[in-house]
Amino acid sequence: MKKPMRNVSDDYLWDQSGEPDPEIQELEQLLGTLRCQPRPLEIPAALQPSRPRFVLRDFKPRLAIAAAIALVVLGAGLWLGLARRERRDTPELVKTAAKPSASDDSRQAAVIVPEDVSHENPNAGNEVLKEPVSVLVERVNRTRRNRPNPTTVAANANRQREIELKTPELAGNELKEAQAGKAHLMLALRVASAKLNLAIKKAQGSTSGNLIHNQHKVG
Amino acid sequence: MKSLYQTSVNSLLKLAAFATLVVLGAGVTATAQTARIQLSSLDHLAAKATQTVDVDLDESIMKLTSKIFNKNDDDEARVKQLVSGLKGIYVRVFEFEKEGDYSVADLESIRSQLRGTAWSKIVNVKSKKEGALEVYLMTQGSEVLGLAVLAAGAKEIAVVNILGNIDLDKLSDLEGTFGVPDLGIEKKPKRKN
Numbered sequence: 156m157k158k159p160m161r162n163v164s165d166d167y168l169w170d171q172s173g174e175p176d177p178e179i180q181e182l183e184q185l186l187g188t189l190r191c192q193p194r195p196l197e198i199p200a201a202l203q204p205s206r207p208r209f210v211l212r213d214f215k216p217r218l219a220i221a222a223a224i225a226l227v228v229l230g231a232g233l234w235l236g237l238a239r240r241e242r243r244d245t246p247e248l249v250k251t252a253a254k255p256s257a258s259d260d261s262r263q264a265a266v267i268v269p270e271d272v273s274h275e276n277p278n279a280g281n282e283v284l285k286e287p288v289s290v291l292v293e294r295v296n297r298t299r300r301n302r303p304n305p306t307t308v309a310a311n312a313n314r315q316r317e318i319e320l321k322t323p324e325l326a327g328n329e330l331k332e333a334q335a336g337k338a339h340l341m342l343a344l345r346v347a348s349a350k351l352n353l354a355i356k357k358a359q360g361s362t363s364g365n366l367i368h369n370q371h372k373v374g
Numbered sequence: 375m376k377s378l379y380q381t382s383v384n385s386l387l388k389l390a391a392f393a394t395l396v397v398l399g400a401g402v403t404a405t406a407q408t409a410r411i412q413l414s415s416l417d418h419l420a421a422k423a424t425q426t427v428d429v430d431l432d433e434s435i436m437k438l439t440s441k442i443f444n445k446n447d448d449d450e451a452r453v454k455q456l457v458s459g460l461k462g463i464y465v466r467v468f469e470f471e472k473e474g475d476y477s478v479a480d481l482e483s484i485r486s487q488l489r490g491t492a493w494s495k496i497v498n499v500k501s502k503k504e505g506a507l508e509v510y511l512m513t514q515g516s517e518v519l520g521l522a523v524l525a526a527g528a529k530e531i532a533v534v535n536i537l538g539n540i541d542l543d544k545l546s547d548l549e550g551t552f553g554v555p556d557l558g559i560e561k562k563p564k565r566k567n
Binding site: 329333336339340341342344347348350351354 | 435441453463509536
């Protein structure tokens with residue numbers, strides 16, 4: 156005799172959300188004892204591999220720290236060494252004023268003289284400057300041209316070559332730029348010094364004290 | 375985890391914004407305190423001048439130049455020491471063939487920058503015969519931040535602007551010493567025996 160078919164939802168079989176079927180539950184109980192029971196893997200003692208005798212493994216963190224410190228010390232040492240070397244190799248150029256090459260050219264470049272203008276006493280009657288700037292610059296150039304003797308020039312040239320070799324950071328264009336800058340600097344300082352002296356002398360005459368000694372009292 | 379990430383990002387953004395503000399503020403302050411005066415208003419005088427001296431040395435060139443001074447040479451060592459605290463030197467000298475080639479407005483364009491609390495006029499010489507000679511100093515406490523010299527003769531105008539802590543004693547001693555020839559701008563009176 157056949158059992159009557161019941162309309163049972165599949166939800167319980169799917170996700171146990173529907174109405175439970177007693178037969179299914181019975182099967183669950185019977186088969187549930189065979190379900191997978193998670194447990195840690197137990198390896199028989201006979202099959203366990205022998206532990207490698209790696210002594211350093213216990214000291215790994217300490218070794219890492221020591222290596223890091225050693226690297227830092229090494230890096231600092233290298234850095235300080237290089238810095239000291241750079242300092243030692245800092246260019247100490249010999250007095251190149253005698254060399255009429257880049258310095259004089261650059262000074263000439265700084266002084267622009269139109270060709271179509273007469274230079275015959277262009278500043279006559281100027282009481283502030285006793286002589287025109289052109290004469291002053293020419294005098295500077297002449298003084299610097301006439302100063303050295305050939306031996307000095309040769310010695311300076313040799314030393315200059317040594318410096319160029321010792322200071323690769325200032326080789327080539329940078330060195331020329333520095334020399335041109337030096338010439339400009341000296342020209343600027345001359346003009347500034349002359350004007351300052353003139354101002355001080357005009358202000359105080361040639362009588363009492365020097366105003367510039369009171370510069371720190373200002374402000 | 376996400377909130378921690380967002381918090382970190384927000385903190386970093388705030389820090390970056392604060393740093394930006396600090397840098398901008400420092401820049402504005404530095405600009406306000408600069409002793410540099412603009413000389414471009416005199417550029418048009420070069421066309422009329424019979425001779426022009428034009429020197430622009432900024433801090434980078436000054437540093438580069440200071441490397442080639444010989445410290446074993448006393449004169450160069452003194453110059454190096456003098457310029458070690460400087461941040462720039464700017465010089466304009468225009469020499470004219472005849473009087474009246476420059477105007478009062480040209481001078482005024484420089485003087486207007488030297489007015490105010492930042493600059494102090496320490497020397498002021500004026501005469502119809504000799505023109506004007508003015509020396510200005512910008513100081514902060516006892517530190518000199520800059521020097522400006524304005525000289526205006528009948529046929530010449532000269533402006534010197536030095537940035538940085540300049541020692542006026544050493545600068546005035548420069549002329550006529552250690553390889554710098556005396557330019558003869560002011561000849562010393564001969565002593566009578």
